[in-house]
Amino acid sequence: MVELHQNMDKFEDLDANMYIVSNDQPEQQLELYNALEEKMGHSLPFVSDPEMKLIEKADMKNGDAAYRGYALMDTNGNIVFNKVNDHWGEEIDKTAEDIKKEFEELSN
Numbered sequence: 407m408v409e410l411h412q413n414m415d416k417f418e419d420l421d422a423n424m425y426i427v428s429n430d431q432p433e434q435q436l437e438l439y440n441a442l443e444e445k446m447g448h449s450l451p452f453v454s455d456p457e458m459k460l461i462e463k464a465d466m467k468n469g470d471a472a473y474r475g476y477a478l479m480d481t482n483g484n485i486v487f488n489k490v491n492d493h494w495g496e497e498i499d500k501t502a503e504d505i506k507k508e509f510e511e512l513s514n
Contacts, residue, residue, distance in 0.1 A: 431454075
């Protein structure tokens with residue numbers, strides 16, 4: 407239960423907003439948000455992208471679905487980094503390391 411919350415602690419020192427971007431319907435997103443919060447004690451806000459415009463902009467579109475992974479967007483709305491990785495959660499230490507490295511480069 408504490409795993410997601412502990413994993414999110416790896417990002418505490420980043421001055422960044424974090425979201426889950428999904429092309430699911432808002433009702434489905436709410437169900438997933440609630441399930442994550444109930445199971446893990448923490449969730450992230452969802453951004454609804456039914457037309458997959460942001461997903462495509464992040465180069466994360468995979469046909470009618472989105473790849474699993476993560477991306478960074480600068481304050482101007484430009485995607486500056488993305489990584490497709492189905493196992494980003496299982497590899498959270500490497501994920502956090504990659505994101506922090508890219509974030510630091512963006513901040514300089």
